[in-house]
Amino acid sequence: MRQPNIIDYSLLTFLALIWASAFFNIKIATYSFGPVTIAFLRVFFGAIPVLLLCFYKNIKIEAFSKDWYWFAIIGLINLVIPFFLISYGVKSVQSNLAAILMSTTPLSSTILGHFYTSNEKFNLTKTIGILIGFAGIVFLFSDNLLINENNFISALLILLGSTCYVIGGVLTLKIKNKKNENVTGSILIWAIIILLPLSFFIEKPWTYTPSIQSTVSVIYLGLVSTGLAWLLRFKILINNGLIFQSQVSYLIPIFGTILSYIFLKELITFKVLISLIAVIVGIYFVRRADNKKTT
Numbered sequence: 001m002r003q004p005n006i007i008d009y010s011l012l013t014f015l016a017l018i019w020a021s022a023f024f025n026i027k028i029a030t031y032s033f034g035p036v037t038i039a040f041l042r043v044f045f046g047a048i049p050v051l052l053l054c055f056y057k058n059i060k061i062e063a064f065s066k067d068w069y070w071f072a073i074i075g076l077i078n079l080v081i082p083f084f085l086i087s088y089g090v091k092s093v094q095s096n097l098a099a100i101l102m103s104t105t106p107l108s109s110t111i112l113g114h115f116y117t118s119n120e121k122f123n124l125t126k127t128i129g130i131l132i133g134f135a136g137i138v139f140l141f142s143d144n145l146l147i148n149e150n151n152f153i154s155a156l157l158i159l160l161g162s163t164c165y166v167i168g169g170v171l172t173l174k175i176k177n178k179k180n181e182n183v184t185g186s187i188l189i190w191a192i193i194i195l196l197p198l199s200f201f202i203e204k205p206w207t208y209t210p211s212i213q214s215t216v217s218v219i220y221l222g223l224v225s226t227g228l229a230w231l232l233r234f235k236i237l238i239n240n241g242l243i244f245q246s247q248v249s250y251l252i253p254i255f256g257t258i259l260s261y262i263f264l265k266e267l268i269t270f271k272v273l274i275s276l277i278a279v280i281v282g283i284y285f286v287r288r289a290d291n292k293k294t295t
Helices: 006-029 035-056 068-090 095-102 105-116 124-141 152-175 180-203 212-240 242-246 248-264 270-294
Strands: none
Touching: 006 068, 006 095, 006 212, 006 242, 006 248, 035 068, 035 180, 035 212, 068 095, 068 152, 068 180, 095 124, 095 152, 095 248, 095 270, 105 124, 105 152, 105 270, 124 152, 124 270, 180 212, 212 242, 242 248, 248 270
8 A cells, every 4th residue: 555645635535525425416316206216226326337347357246145145234234224214314404414414424433343343442532532523413403493303303314324334334344355346246236136126116216207407316326426436435445545545534524515505505504514523523533543553
């Protein structure tokens, strides 16, 4: 692995923009599609670039190997459930709030890592980071202008979606000896298998008359925010390592808030800004503790 240069930082920023742009595109997609169908189309289109890369690099896809149940479980928890929960929640919650709520993943992963791994224990710096970050989320929920009795549950579901990502990450340790591209391609295949019948039976997508904007957004979510983003993530991981790639978590809520304002004119209140700062500071403390441990 090399020291990051200007190209590496540009790729990291681009990855953050891609992931952050998912939130307002999910919002646009909900204007025409149901949450299960959005989740299905996202994994369907997202699988295309990942599987093409595996074919190009001659990487074997083990979705139906003896470890198929791990791929199926991880696909369910790391893709199916969070993609559905976020799509459902964003219907009634501003997409910039979803970006902030989802950015708590590094904080949740630190808590889960303490209990389920042997080398990710709490220390003072991590504890401070977790407390600051989640204090920001509690403060965000006190913003009655944006989160009220009508969408409180939706906001909680988005937060639950971020927790699913963390649980999925812990489960991925069970197959950590396999290539990233193989794991990603395999869990995408299982997510498609799970979501296809659910979409057909629950939402009957053939009855939709989607707008051009919603159609473009849902294709973008799959090809770019899922497929291309994972390929870019692989490249950054190979070139610069996990610690450098994890810095993307600082940028996503910032870009998500800015993009939601630019494209959807969503309201940015004082409490949103304070919560955003608190979450970023919390992530900083957690990342700082991790960086010290590896140096």
